Amino acid sequence: MIRLLPPNLINQIAAGEVVERPASVVKELIENAIDAKATAIDIIIREGGKNLILVEDNGQGMTQEDLLLAVERHATSKIPDENLFNIQTLGFRGEALPSIGSVSRLEISSRVQGSDTSWSLKVEGGQKLGPIPAAQNVGTRIEVRDLFYATPARLKFMKSATSEMTAIVDTVSRLAMAYPEICFTLKDDKKTYLDLPVTLGEINERRLYRLSMLMGKEFIDNACSINAERGNYKILGFASLPTMNRSNASLQYLYVNGRAVKDKLLNTAVRVSYQDFLARDRHPLVALFLEVPPAEVDINVHPAKTEVRFRENEIIRSLIIGALKQALTEAGHRAATTTSSFALKAMQPSARPQFKPSQPSFVMPSRPPSKPLYSTPLPHSFTSLAQTTAHAIQLEEPTISEAISAHELKEHYPLGEARAQLHETYIVAETEDGFILVDQHAAHERLVYESLKIQFLKSQAQSQYLLIPEVVSLQESSQAALLAHSEELKQFGLGIEAFGGEAILVRETPAALENFNITRLIQDLADEIVELGQPLSLKEHLEEILSTMACHGSIRAGRSLTLAEMNALLRKMEETPHSGQCNHGRPTYVELKKYDIEKLFGRK
Numbered sequence: 001m002i003r004l005l006p007p008n009l010i011n012q013i014a015a016g017e018v019v020e021r022p023a024s025v026v027k028e029l030i031e032n033a034i035d036a037k038a039t040a041i042d043i044i045i046r047e048g049g050k051n052l053i054l055v056e057d058n059g060q061g062m063t064q065e066d067l068l069l070a071v072e073r074h075a076t077s078k079i080p081d082e083n084l085f086n087i088q089t090l091g092f093r094g095e096a097l098p099s100i101g102s103v104s105r106l107e108i109s110s111r112v113q114g115s116d117t118s119w120s121l122k123v124e125g126g127q128k129l130g131p132i133p134a135a136q137n138v139g140t141r142i143e144v145r146d147l148f149y150a151t152p153a154r155l156k157f158m159k160s161a162t163s164e165m166t167a168i169v170d171t172v173s174r175l176a177m178a179y180p181e182i183c184f185t186l187k188d189d190k191k192t193y194l195d196l197p198v199t200l201g202e203i204n205e206r207r208l209y210r211l212s213m214l215m216g217k218e219f220i221d222n223a224c225s226i227n228a229e230r231g232n233y234k235i236l237g238f239a240s241l242p243t244m245n246r247s248n249a250s251l252q253y254l255y256v257n258g259r260a261v262k263d264k265l266l267n268t269a270v271r272v273s274y275q276d277f278l279a280r281d282r283h284p285l286v287a288l289f290l291e292v293p294p295a296e297v298d299i300n301v302h303p304a305k306t307e308v309r310f311r312e313n314e315i316i317r318s319l320i321i322g323a324l325k326q327a328l329t330e331a332g333h334r335a336a337t338t339t340s341s342f343a344l345k346a347m348q349p350s351a352r353p354q355f356k357p358s359q360p361s362f363v364m365p366s367r368p369p370s371k372p373l374y375s376t377p378l379p380h381s382f383t384s385l386a387q388t389t390a391h392a393i394q395l396e397e398p399t400i401s402e403a404i405s406a407h408e409l410k411e412h413y414p415l416g417e418a419r420a421q422l423h424e425t426y427i428v429a430e431t432e433d434g435f436i437l438v439d440q441h442a443a444h445e446r447l448v449y450e451s452l453k454i455q456f457l458k459s460q461a462q463s464q465y466l467l468i469p470e471v472v473s474l475q476e477s478s479q480a481a482l483l484a485h486s487e488e489l490k491q492f493g494l495g496i497e498a499f500g501g502e503a504i505l506v507r508e509t510p511a512a513l514e515n516f517n518i519t520r521l522i523q524d525l526a527d528e529i530v531e532l533g534q535p536l537s538l539k540e541h542l543e544e545i546l547s548t549m550a551c552h553g554s555i556r557a558g559r560s561l562t563l564a565e566m567n568a569l570l571r572k573m574e575e576t577p578h579s580g581q582c583n584h585g586r587p588t589y590v591e592l593k594k595y596d597i598e599k600l601f602g603r604k
Helices: 006-018 022-036 064-070 096-104 163-179 201-214 217-221 266-275 313-330 338-347 380-390 406-412 440-456 475-485 487-489 518-532 536-553 565-575 594-600
Strands: 040-046 052-057 105-111 118-125 127-134 139-145 183-187 192-196 223-230 233-240 251-257 259-261 286-291 417-424 426-431 434-439 463-473 495-498 503-510 591-592
Touching: 022 040, 022 096, 022 163, 040 163, 040 591, 064 105, 064 118, 064 127, 064 251, 096 105, 096 118, 118 591, 163 183, 163 192, 163 201, 163 251, 163 536, 192 201, 201 217, 201 233, 201 286, 217 223, 217 233, 223 313, 233 313, 251 266, 266 286, 266 313, 286 313, 417 565, 426 565, 434 440, 434 565, 434 594, 440 536, 440 565, 463 518, 475 487, 475 495, 475 503, 475 518, 487 495, 503 518, 591 594
Parallel strands: 040 183, 251 286
Antiparallel strands: 040 052, 052 139, 105 118, 105 139, 118 127, 183 192, 223 233, 233 286, 251 259, 417 426, 426 434, 434 591, 463 503, 495 503
């Protein structure tokens, strides 16, 4: 028998989608405050949000009539023209407040500008009480007590107060990054977690200051500015140098029209942009703000509004990848200043003499020994190519006028003038205001790698025809997705075509790949395209081979270099993009400023 569910049960079901945990409540209430044009938002939490969530703002406020409508399902002020494809606010479903009120004790107090009266409304377990007159400043104050008391089963799924508080801090931080013109505070009974004042200036300057407070000054010192446009699409933000990275992607913040989102398309674009600089298990730090015409993005995809759908996926993807790669290229040979900080800490004298060498306080992440996805011995032809390329990068000192003094030489070249070689591995160069320590093998490896990329990855000649073409069976959707990228795959030497039904015929393979499982490669590429929209594994594997070739072809640690060769290496680094890090995100050099050295010895 089919029957209509009672309104309270309907609200509790909706709450299961909207209110996953206390952080979900905080997110909904803050978004409402932002849409109400608030310039200050204060949040107080008790017991990780289980006992109390209090959000107070100085926004536009609500009248007595608005209060009554606000706790009704599908009532909203966010859709003025009934057009779901022209949403320009953060909240829009009209389910948050009634859903929260159905599983907690909710009290809303509000006052509009110019009114002498403020009103308060309570909702307990879905039952409305009021409204009644109250004492309230202009704006809105919302208290959520005893979350999930009306649905005890949900309480079993709540984590510890500490874990829930961590999630709340992350939620507030993500919103605060996008709105530097709003003051945020977040407290509990014991401490103040966030106290973010309003920042002034142009929007990117505001965001930069706000990001420095949330992601740390180190990120700002080592971030590349992002600013690119394509048609009606625009992207702003900041991305870290490859040498500043983490073991997970938790410090990657992505926004679409001010809305914090988690989107595979955006995450994949970031991964593609950095795959040439970082090992697969390392992730950059980014904060990207994408501005898209409302009609070009569907934000009505997920109950929690954390996912979006774009009308023009390829434009968005290429815009992000292009902007990030352009910023990394413009960074030139820069390396993260964090490496210098670690070096200075390691040089600090200990309180008591140590006769046994101590463990370093920091170890740069090394690339873990990995087994290639496809077993591929390095062909002799490519080994010779690497050696030829490395030989072509001659370490001969460029001609410099004798009239240029040593001071002018150091001023003219950012990486300074070579002075010595230590342990036949490290080059010491003097700059105008400090000195540089270069890992000669890592630096030359990057130079060879960049040269190999030009010769190999951008050439369609590096392919071989199969004597007997390989037939690979796929699902229809996978076959269509793979064929749509056939031209892109052709650039890397992989030639495919449709072969009746749902099969793929492989006629050509990259010449660098020998004795590998073609079927597995095709299946993996199809899976990646369906899931991520990009065939990443082929390019990553070819780049891994190029990296190996560059490693074999570059000058080794333990080789003595003349001053002319050292200076030639420094000059080549200065003119080669991305030479500040090796192929796996480790720094190729460390810079120590004269001021820091003098401070180390107590001169400052």
